[in-house]
Amino acid sequence: MITKDTSLFREIPITEIENVKIGNAEDPESATGVTVILCEQGAPCGLAIRGGGPAARESGVLDPIAACQEVHAVVLAGGSAFGLDAAGGVMEYLEERGYGFALGDIRVPIVPQSDIFDLMFVTHRVRPDKAMAKRACEAAEKNCPAEGNVGAGCGATVGKLGAPADCMNSGLGLYAVQMGELKIGAVVAVNALGDVYDEDTGKIVAGALTPDHKGFADGEKLLYQAGLAAQTAAPAGAANTTIGCIITNAKFDKPALTKIAQLTHNGYARAIRPVHTQNDGDSIYALSVGDVAADIDLVGTLSARVMQQAILNAVLHTESFHGLPAAKDLAF
Numbered sequence: 001m002i003t004k005d006t007s008l009f010r011e012i013p014i015t016e017i018e019n020v021k022i023g024n025a026e027d028p029e030s031a032t033g034v035t036v037i038l039c040e041q042g043a044p045c046g047l048a049i050r051g052g053g054p055a056a057r058e059s060g061v062l063d064p065i066a067a068c069q070e071v072h073a074v075v076l077a078g079g080s081a082f083g084l085d086a087a088g089g090v091m092e093y094l095e096e097r098g099y100g101f102a103l104g105d106i107r108v109p110i111v112p113q114s115d116i117f118d119l120m121f122v123t124h125r126v127r128p129d130k131a132m133a134k135r136a137c138e139a140a141e142k143n144c145p146a147e148g149n150v151g152a153g154c155g156a157t158v159g160k161l162g163a164p165a166d167c168m169n170s171g172l173g174l175y176a177v178q179m180g181e182l183k184i185g186a187v188v189a190v191n192a193l194g195d196v197y198d199e200d201t202g203k204i205v206a207g208a209l210t211p212d213h214k215g216f217a218d219g220e221k222l223l224y225q226a227g228l229a230a231q232t233a234a235p236a237g238a239a240n241t242t243i244g245c246i247i248t249n250a251k252f253d254k255p256a257l258t259k260i261a262q263l264t265h266n267g268y269a270r271a272i273r274p275v276h277t278q279n280d281g282d283s284i285y286a287l288s289v290g291d292v293a294a295d296i297d298l299v300g301t302l303s304a305r306v307m308q309q310a311i312l313n314a315v316l317h318t319e320s321f322h323g324l325p326a327a328k329d330l331a332f
Contacts, residue, residue, distance in 0.1 A: 023140025024151030046257030051282030079127030089130030118155030159207030173314025188244030249290025263300030267307030
């Protein structure tokens, strides 16, 4: 685990990163929710999508050559494409308070969003909406976000290459470190097709279980077996996607943050197997909320480690939920 090496950096609460606030809102009965990352004064933002099936809003403005240079919030949510309505609630919340891109007397908050597919966990009838997103904004004002079965991770599951009854509960993970003046934090909702690994031990922490639930089935092995048996693309459900955001006080523009987001996907690859498949919508945002001078390769490389630990935290802080086991429940 990244926390074992304290010689160069130290673990900090993610709330120690200035100029940003994080809040969650969820519907536990329906197992869906919203996580809002507020940067009301505006912050440069990059985006890297490596999964084959993303559900996203305002991705175009984050293209490095697009005119928009700042966003005012990032939204992570459940509900798949239906849940993209949540960003409208965040826009209204910010507009009411005078934040956004100024066009005369008009303020237009820029709020990109990515969603996980949690519609098949409990119900597809309830999705994050404007009202839920506004509650997440109100929670962000307190800036004391929790981990586990909360926010965008409320309906998250992992290990879905086996039978539906053999996957495990997942959730929202947070992690942050400081190296000198540099601070880097990660927020991630882990809803992966694959299994989550602890790189230090090389072992699966949460994922597809064997039918007797006495061990892990190994998602990669299941993928290979299914593909070989069908002599075509391995069958897999589309109810997946891991979505996250890196937040740093290092000063970078949008093109540099896009590269940092790309490098951070290495954290996904270390912690989740298989990952970035056609049945995942894996996406990472990168936000710059400070003026600290830092090397892009250092920040990108450390961001991957921070994201890797946040993914592990997501499954370790989750409770058994709606009949699915969590990592802390396992006896093997």
